[in-house]
Amino acid sequence: MLIPKKVKYRKSHKGRSRGKGSASRKTSLAFGSCGLKSMSHAWVSSRQIEAARRAMMHFIKRGGKIWIRIFPDKPVTKKGSEVPMGGGKGAVDHYVAVVKPGMVLFELDGVSLELSREAMRRASYKLPIKTKFITKE
Secondary structure, eight states, X not given: OOOOSOOSSSSOOOOSOTTOSXXXXXXXXXXXXXXXXXXXOEEEXXXXXXXXXXXXXXXXXXXXXXXXXXXXXXEEEEOOTTOOSOSOOOEEEEEEEEEOTTOEEEEEESSOHHHHHHHHHHXXXXXXXXXXXXXXX
């Protein structure tokens, strides 16, 4: 799974503008000939990214090349079960990538268009957001 090697601050705030705005960067294809673009807001965990990547790799049978354009660098904390109120912020539980509408999540090259469309469709089932398939043309 993807996690940062080193972070400046161990814990972070949730952020004020959750569910607002659209992506201003990572909006077009940079490496592959086709990709998977997000259509809604979400926090995508490192487990979900890995599940989507494995679904694509399994379908294309290591035929093409996959680029993951998002990285989970935001720590999410969670308090233990049956812990009383107070006592400060919980320990870091997992990491998420903040995804906005219009962001390219994955790119794929080296396989046919039909094969890549099906691989991206299978990957989209593993993600908590609505997505659409895009091509260079």
